[in-house]
Amino acid sequence: xxxxxxxxxxxxxxxxxxxxxxxxxxxxxxxxxxxxxxxxxxxxxxxxxxxxxxxxxxxxxxxxxxxxxxxxxxxxxxxxxxxxxxxxxxxxxxxxxxxxxxxxxxxxxxxxxxxxxxxxxxxxxxxxxxxxxxxxxxxxxxxxxxxxxxxxxxxxxxxxxxxxxxxxxxxxxxxxxxxxxxxxxxxxxxxxxxxxxxxxxxxxxxxxxxxxxxxxxxxxxxxxxxxxxxxxxxxxxxxxxxxxxxxxxxxxxxxxxxxxxxxxxxxxxxxxxxxxxxxxxxxxxxxxxxxxxxxxxxxxxxxxxxxxxxxxxxxxxxxxxxxxxxxxxxxxxxxxxxxxxxxxxxxxxxxxxxxxxxxxxxxxxxxxxxxxxxx
Amino acid sequence: xxxxxxxxxxxxxxxxxxxxxxxxxxxxxxxxxxxxxxxxxxxxxxxxxxxxxxxxxxxxxxxxxxxxxxxxxxxxxxxxxxxxxxxxxxxxxxxxxxxxxxxxxxxxxxxxxxxxxxxxxxxxxxxxxxxxxxxxxxxxxxxxxxxxxxxxxxxxxxxxxxxxxxxxxxxxxxxxxxxxxxxxxxxxxxxxxxxxxxxxxxxxxxxxxxxxxxxxxxxxxxxxxxxxxxxxxxxxxxxxxxxxxxxxxxxxxxxxxxxxxxxxxxxxxxxxxxxxxxxxxxxxxxxxxxxxxxxxxxxxxxxxxxxxxxxxxxxxxxxxxxxxxxxxxxxxxxxxxxxxxxxxxxxxxxxxxxxxxxxxxxxxxxxxxxxxxxxxxxxxxxxxxxxxxxxxxxxxxxxxxxxxxxxxxxxxxxxxxxxxxxxxxxxxxxxxxxxxxxxxxxxxxx
Numbered sequence: 001x002x003x004x005x006x007x008x009x010x011x012x013x014x015x016x017x018x019x020x021x022x023x024x025x026x027x028x029x030x031x032x033x034x035x036x037x038x039x040x041x042x043x044x045x046x047x048x049x050x051x052x053x054x055x056x057x058x059x060x061x062x063x064x065x066x067x068x069x070x071x072x073x074x075x076x077x078x079x080x081x082x083x084x085x086x087x088x089x090x091x092x093x094x095x096x097x098x099x100x101x102x103x104x105x106x107x108x109x110x111x112x113x114x115x116x117x118x119x120x121x122x123x124x125x126x127x128x129x130x131x132x133x134x135x136x137x138x139x140x141x142x143x144x145x146x147x148x149x150x151x152x153x154x155x156x157x158x159x160x161x162x163x164x165x166x167x168x169x170x171x172x173x174x175x176x177x178x179x180x181x182x183x184x185x186x187x188x189x190x191x192x193x194x195x196x197x198x199x200x201x202x203x204x205x206x207x208x209x210x211x212x213x214x215x216x217x218x219x220x221x222x223x224x225x226x227x228x229x230x231x232x233x234x235x236x237x238x239x240x241x242x243x244x245x246x247x248x249x250x251x252x253x254x255x256x257x258x259x260x261x262x263x264x265x266x267x268x269x270x271x272x273x274x275x276x277x278x279x280x281x282x283x284x285x286x287x288x289x290x291x292x293x294x295x296x297x298x299x300x301x302x303x304x305x306x307x308x309x310x311x312x313x314x315x316x317x318x319x320x321x322x323x324x325x326x327x328x329x330x331x332x333x334x335x336x337x338x339x340x341x342x343x344x345x346x347x348x349x350x351x352x353x354x355x356x357x358x359x360x361x362x363x364x365x366x367x368x369x370x371x372x373x374x375x
Numbered sequence: 376x377x378x379x380x381x382x383x384x385x386x387x388x389x390x391x392x393x394x395x396x397x398x399x400x401x402x403x404x405x406x407x408x409x410x411x412x413x414x415x416x417x418x419x420x421x422x423x424x425x426x427x428x429x430x431x432x433x434x435x436x437x438x439x440x441x442x443x444x445x446x447x448x449x450x451x452x453x454x455x456x457x458x459x460x461x462x463x464x465x466x467x468x469x470x471x472x473x474x475x476x477x478x479x480x481x482x483x484x485x486x487x488x489x490x491x492x493x494x495x496x497x498x499x500x501x502x503x504x505x506x507x508x509x510x511x512x513x514x515x516x517x518x519x520x521x522x523x524x525x526x527x528x529x530x531x532x533x534x535x536x537x538x539x540x541x542x543x544x545x546x547x548x549x550x551x552x553x554x555x556x557x558x559x560x561x562x563x564x565x566x567x568x569x570x571x572x573x574x575x576x577x578x579x580x581x582x583x584x585x586x587x588x589x590x591x592x593x594x595x596x597x598x599x600x601x602x603x604x605x606x607x608x609x610x611x612x613x614x615x616x617x618x619x620x621x622x623x624x625x626x627x628x629x630x631x632x633x634x635x636x637x638x639x640x641x642x643x644x645x646x647x648x649x650x651x652x653x654x655x656x657x658x659x660x661x662x663x664x665x666x667x668x669x670x671x672x673x674x675x676x677x678x679x680x681x682x683x684x685x686x687x688x689x690x691x692x693x694x695x696x697x698x699x700x701x702x703x704x705x706x707x708x709x710x711x712x713x714x715x716x717x718x719x720x721x722x723x724x725x726x727x728x729x730x731x732x733x734x735x736x737x738x739x740x741x742x743x744x745x746x747x748x749x750x751x752x753x754x755x756x757x758x759x760x761x762x763x764x765x766x767x768x769x770x771x772x773x774x775x776x777x778x779x780x781x782x783x784x785x786x787x788x789x790x791x792x793x794x795x796x797x798x799x800x801x802x803x804x805x806x807x808x809x810x811x812x813x814x815x816x817x818x819x820x821x
């Protein structure tokens with residue numbers, strides 16, 4: 001029991017190591033670079049390997065290759081790097097590759113402000129690659145959550161054989177805060193389901209029901225393994241048969257959407273009789289917490305829903321929290337990217353208020369109180 | 376004579392090789408099969424990695440493991456597989472088109488010497504997408520995108536790889552009788568081995584340019600494309616070298632023990648403290664130790680820094696929040712205390728200083744000319760003190776002045792943080808600077 005004073009990026013690195021990460025590749029980029037620095041020390045100490053790739057495309061390529069050879073892999077970048085990851089993210093989805101991708105968001109578009117925070121990559125992440133299939137993204141608000149959610153991201157990656165996104169932010173990544181990591185309860189560690197020995201052959205995408213996650217055999221293990229970027233059958237051989245292609249697409253969707261309850265992580269702070277709700281995520285959920293405290297101490301009632309899982313959108317939890325609410329406030333460090341989801345889910349009578357800015361500064365509690373009409 | 380366990384590594388599972396009649400790809404793939412038969416690896420221990428292009432159809436015709444990835448990126452997947460499992464035989468096969476889009480991977484795998492084999496099926500154009508020109512299309516060559524002749528000069532892939540440091544490079548043609556043996560030799564290299572195989576595209580380049588074996592040979596003469604083994608300079612493979620260098624030079628990142636509360640404090644609410652100075656004044660590390668001191672006194676802390684990307688010049692500003700309770704909002708909209716120790720700090724924070732409220736105490740070096748501000752100003756001889764202690768420790772003096780005046784938490788908590796972090800010699804200087812600061816404000820306000 002005691003406190004460390006560490007930044008969000010270290011929280012992510014420590015969470016990854018706790019989850020058993022043994023391969024890391026990335027390309028330097030502010031404000032994600034220090035994750036590479038930490039991993040450079042941590043991973044070889046644990047017997048693994050870190051490589052600084054020649055670019056973001058190679059970072060992803062190294063990670064996908066290593067993951068399919070049995071490693072637990074992670075890469076980290078910022079928005080500009082996610083742009084370069086995009087095509088390989090599609091490949092990781094296609095090949096059902098377990099991996100963790102960290103985005104320490106910064107002000108964009110383009111180079112934007114490299115050293116300034118933003119959360120402008122939310123919808124970009126939802127639709128990050130061609131094909132438009134669901135992805136899984138978690139958003140930490142504190143250094144402790146950066147540690148916890150990165151650990152959980154590895155569990156999800158292993159369990160669902162797909163890339164998992166950690167949506168951090170410069171404001172969290174390079175901010176140090178006092179945290180007691182030891183006091184954080186971690187769920188049991190999950191490793192990918194592997195094909196038992198002695199089978200005649202390995203089918204890389206074998207499932208009986210669409211939502212079933214196929215057992216994996218590592219490249220270099222007991223079986224001849226296959227991986228392909230092309231539309232394929234369960235044996236990972238190219239196919240052009242529409243019914244097989246559709247089946248595989250349905251499988252990619254089902255393995256995530258069927259398990260949405262398992263993937264949903266939210267923090268609820270509901271007050272009886274409240275008709276106002278703040279829905280927030282990431283670092284801005286901390287501003288919301290201050291605004292809520294101030295509102296309550298003024299004798300007003302207000303509820304809070306904080307989303308740790310951004311995607312798949314926890315619609316059930318959001319709808320249930322919005323039930324009976326007259327006003328829903330959504331503060332974000334972007335111009336309303338999650339707001340559109342809330343507007344879509346809100347009942348017609350409810351007023352949905354977005355508090356949005358992208359001037360590189362945090363949305364403050366004062367702005368939430370004033371623009372949210374909480375005075 | 377020993378019976379060979381494997382007489383072929385090709386499979387008919389997905390039908391015969393799909394290439395056009397007369398295409399060099401068929402020759403290359405059959406030669407690779409013969410090379411594997413010669414070497415007799417277990418099929419599960421071999422990965423054929425391909426990407427996009429006609430030659431990218433080849434991995435599935437082998438009974439080995441196969442990995443088919445994005446256009447131009449086969450080298451990256453091959454490297455990932457090899458780095459994860461160095462015992463694997465990893466063979467990447469790509470076309471000349473992929474050497475354009477993925478050129479950087481070719482340079483970097485050669486430079487790093489990751490132990491994969493790279494086979495380039497080089498037929499001077501893009502076959503799969505309709506015969507467009509590639510980085511190896513000869514000048515004046517006719518393609519669908521250079522219908523009046525190619526205005527570009529071709530890239531010599533072998534020379535490129537050699538310039539990047541490749542340890543084994545061989546230029547062949549698909550007409551070479553010894554191609555299986557050469558391929559076997561490439562696969563056996565422990566480091567990176569590249570085999571550039573010049574060949575014919577029956578569908579496009581041959582037809583458009585009346586380009587056959589004779590013309591291919593003439594082209595090699597024209598561009599002085601040397602045939603045969605061009606480089607054979609073995610050096611340690613990347614994974615081996617990585618592990619060796621780590622074992623030799625390894626340093627474990629200094630891990631600080633978690634801090635347990637040892638002191639009390641007088642902080643009643645979330646309190647924001649900003650220090651503004653210059654690069655070289657150890658602003659960030661001193662702010663960090665101040666925060667750790669606060670943790671020794673049972674406080675929660677958060678710190679953010681602002682400095683130019685050219686880290687050794689200009690301003691350096693750190694914001695520290697200390698609080699008896701969990702810190703939610705991590706911005707400081709209205710600082711409670713402001714420490715200003717250099718003109719560069721002022722230059723950056725001028726607007727902020729002018730906006731300080733009357734509730735803020737501003738501790739400023741006496742040499743600095745301040746703009747108008749509502750803050751309570753305390754002019755103090757930070758620089759003068761640092762001339763006697765150490766210029767590098769001026770931030771300690773400023774924090775000392777803050778604690779001497781406010782007693783937010785005991786100075787001893789700060790010195791505990793210093794002593795647990797710095798070597799004894801350095802800590803002695805820091806502590807002298809700190810206590811000199813405390814002395815200069817003790818009893819200032821009260």
